[in-house]
Amino acid sequence: xxxxxxxxxxxxxxxxxxxxxxxxxxxxxxxxxxxxxxxxxxxxxxxxxxxxxxxxxxxxxxxxxxxxxxxxxxxxxxxxxxxxxxxxxxxxxxxxxxxxxxxxxxxxxxxxxxxxxxxxxxxxxxxxxxxxxxxxxxxxxxxxxxxxxxxxxxxxxxxxxxxxxxxxxxxxxxxxxxxxxxxxxxxxxxxxxxxxxxxxxxxxxxxxxxxxxxxxxxxxxxxxxxxxxxxxxxxxxxxxxxxxxxxxxxxxxxxxxxxxxxxxxxxxxxxxxxxxxxxxxxxxxxxxxxxxxxxxxxxxxxxxxxxxxxxxxxxxxxxxxxxxxxxxxxxxxxxxxxxxxxxxxxxxxxxxx
Amino acid sequence: xxxxxxxxxxxxxxxxxxxxxxxxxxxxxxxxxxxxxxxxxxxxxxxxxxxxxxxxxxxxxxxxxxxxxxxxxxxxxxxxxxxxxxxxxxxxxxxxxxxxxxxxxxxxxxxxxxxxxxxxxxxxxxxxxxxxxxxxxxxxxxxxxxxxxxxxxxxxxxxxxxxxxxxxxxxxxxxxxxxxxxxxxxxxxxxxxxxxxxxxxxxxxxxxxxxxxxxxxxxxxxxxxxxxxxxxxxxxxxxxxxxxxxxxxxxxxx
Numbered sequence: 001x002x003x004x005x006x007x008x009x010x011x012x013x014x015x016x017x018x019x020x021x022x023x024x025x026x027x028x029x030x031x032x033x034x035x036x037x038x039x040x041x042x043x044x045x046x047x048x049x050x051x052x053x054x055x056x057x058x059x060x061x062x063x064x065x066x067x068x069x070x071x072x073x074x075x076x077x078x079x080x081x082x083x084x085x086x087x088x089x090x091x092x093x094x095x096x097x098x099x100x101x102x103x104x105x106x107x108x109x110x111x112x113x114x115x116x117x118x119x120x121x122x123x124x125x126x127x128x129x130x131x132x133x134x135x136x137x138x139x140x141x142x143x144x145x146x147x148x149x150x151x152x153x154x155x156x157x158x159x160x161x162x163x164x165x166x167x168x169x170x171x172x173x174x175x176x177x178x179x180x181x182x183x184x185x186x187x188x189x190x191x192x193x194x195x196x197x198x199x200x201x202x203x204x205x206x207x208x209x210x211x212x213x214x215x216x217x218x219x220x221x222x223x224x225x226x227x228x229x230x231x232x233x234x235x236x237x238x239x240x241x242x243x244x245x246x247x248x249x250x251x252x253x254x255x256x257x258x259x260x261x262x263x264x265x266x267x268x269x270x271x272x273x274x275x276x277x278x279x280x281x282x283x284x285x286x287x288x289x290x291x292x293x294x295x296x297x298x299x300x301x302x303x304x305x306x307x308x309x310x311x312x313x314x315x316x317x318x319x320x321x322x323x324x325x326x327x328x329x330x331x332x333x334x335x336x337x338x339x340x341x342x343x344x345x346x347x348x349x350x351x352x353x
Numbered sequence: 354x355x356x357x358x359x360x361x362x363x364x365x366x367x368x369x370x371x372x373x374x375x376x377x378x379x380x381x382x383x384x385x386x387x388x389x390x391x392x393x394x395x396x397x398x399x400x401x402x403x404x405x406x407x408x409x410x411x412x413x414x415x416x417x418x419x420x421x422x423x424x425x426x427x428x429x430x431x432x433x434x435x436x437x438x439x440x441x442x443x444x445x446x447x448x449x450x451x452x453x454x455x456x457x458x459x460x461x462x463x464x465x466x467x468x469x470x471x472x473x474x475x476x477x478x479x480x481x482x483x484x485x486x487x488x489x490x491x492x493x494x495x496x497x498x499x500x501x502x503x504x505x506x507x508x509x510x511x512x513x514x515x516x517x518x519x520x521x522x523x524x525x526x527x528x529x530x531x532x533x534x535x536x537x538x539x540x541x542x543x544x545x546x547x548x549x550x551x552x553x554x555x556x557x558x559x560x561x562x563x564x565x566x567x568x569x570x571x572x573x574x575x576x577x578x579x580x581x582x583x584x585x586x587x588x589x590x591x592x593x594x595x596x597x598x599x600x601x602x603x604x605x606x607x
Contacts, residue, residue, distance in 0.1 A: 017445060018441070018444065018445055020441065046444045046445060048440070048444060050437070050440075050470075051466055051467070051469075051470035052466060054434065054437070054466075054467075055434070055437040055440075055466065055467055055470065056437075058430065058431060058434035058437035058438050058441070058467070059437050059438070059440050059441035059444070060441060061428070061430070061431075061434075061437075061438050061441060062410070062428060062430075062437065062438035062439060062440065062441025062442040062443075062445075063441035063442065063444065063445045064441070065428045065438070065441075065442065066441075066442055066445050066446055068445045070441070070445070084431055084434075085431060085434070088430075088431050092429075199408050199426040199427070199428055199442060199446075200426065200446075201405045201406045201407070201408065201425075201426060201446075201449060202404060202405055202424065202425050202426050203405035207420075207424055207425055207426055207427065208426045208427075209420045209426070209427045209428075209429070210427070210428040210429065211411075211420065211427075211428070211429035212429065213417060213418075213429055
């Protein structure tokens with residue numbers, strides 16, 4: 001199946017209550033698949049085409065405020081439009097899932113795959129001190145798996161989660177093992193999980209108010225400190241990554257998503273030439289696997305961050321390495337996908353090999 | 354002469370504050386229309402006995418804190434996005450009474466797309482639209498509904514159509530859309546007008562019960578602080594200037 005189609009299928013199967021979207025290449029198949037599948041007849045899941053990305057994310061805000069499992073998907077220019085809603089969601093501590101199938105920018109850019117929205121995804125994206133929980137799938141299988149995981153983490157921490165994919169993973173067809181069906185949460189389950197804050201009609205309790213407004217600066221500071229404590233907990237508990245051929249590596253490539261897939265081949269090519277190269281793949285981009293990279297930096301001679309961008313994750317790698325070894329970046333821009341051989345050449349020239 | 358204890362006996366009670374209104378002190382300026390309309394919404398929700406099924410969506414603007422005053426569940430929306438937020442709530446809670454409460458800047462300017470499309474889809478919601486022809490909260494700037502010649506903080510020489518365009522009759526526009534079932538314009542400046550406005554709000558909520566589509570109630574109101582007038586002068590100015598441009602009455606009722 002196609003990565004984007006799998007997002008739709010996984011949403012239905014994981015008991016998602018609602019999807020609100022707006023067409024944009026290269027992710028339109030998500031909503032198209034949902035509309036074709038008619039999940040409202042099968043599970044009761046609501047699917048609605050909004051008039052804009054702005055409206056779609058605000059529909060997500062309203063539906064998430066009811067304690068429901070809801071999501072949207074888009075691609076880079078559309079995600080820029082959604083930033084207003086995303087910061088309100090983070091500020092109101094609402095769980096939801098946002099899927100970003102990244103294309104090349106800036107501006108209208110290109111419809112080809114890119115990884116140039118790492119900063120936007122991992123550093124907040126909208127205004128204010130907040131983070132999304134960001135998962136980076138490197139396969140169609142992970143597109144499936146991360147829908148459920150994204151919702152799980154979003155509700156665990158009452159924070160929006162994002163699947164940061166790209167045009168490669170979204171459009172690529174691979175074999176996938178779909179998750180078994182989970183029923184949508186019942187009213188009783190929602191009451192148990194989110195009853196203390198969700199809008200369900202005031203009955204035998206104080207009214208619930210979903211807002212991100214606090215006019216008192218000291219109150220706003222207190223709230224921000226609470227958010228920060230939540231992020232520290234996420235950083236301590238939710239880091240996910242994969243190490244490939246790192247045990248004996250002299251050098252390590254750091255790459256996520258489709259770039260990590262390409263780099264797997266680069267590692268193979270390098271090892272055929274006698275170069276002990278490994279691959280470190282962050283699965284969560286926020287929280288970033290800082291500690292694991294710090295440890296790795298003690299055992300290798302250098303690291304190369306390989307991204308389909310001008311180098312964004314490389315800053316986080318450098319912070320983790322903290323000057324211990326040389327960290328460089330390699331990547332093609334604007335929708336051009338680097339080949340494994342190009343990465344190998346880039347690696348060799350960066351480290352004078 | 355009656356003693357005060359006699360006058361306040363329950364059997365002499367002719368009026369009481371709806372318990373839907375909280376005891377929080379309202380932040381609205383004296384003379385503002387919001388307080389009256391909040392009360393009407395509260396009374397309607399009480400009379401229809403839907404307190405446990407009503408969910409409000411407050412805007413950005415003076416009524417951003419509406420959730421402090423009505424004792425129901427509320428979501429606070431981003432500027433102009435209340436109809437989209439209400440869509441999300443209503444689609445996931447089709448049995449609930451979902452309403453937005455928005456001002457003219459929020460609804461007719463920055464939220465023009467959201468209100469148009471919510472009405473076009475015929476979302477089963479109520480929209481309470483307070484039109485006082487000015488941005489109150491930010492200090493009295495021009496709104497889409499500001500009248501020609503009207504002086505505001507950003508039209509210090511009066512609204513000039515060459516520079517600022519024309520006042521927008523958004524309510525008439527929305528009445529053109531197939532998704533709206535009830536579109537009306539009311540005021541709250543006299544006891545009679547207040548009663549009419551309350552009936553309109555009640556009808557709107559009843560339409561939600563009947564799943565008829567979007568009900569839209571505009572209330573032409575005053576912003577005496579923004580207009581730099583006394584409350585009495587503001588009411589007079591509203592009658593003389595706002596009502597001719599924004600005539601009261603039902604525009605659509607199907």
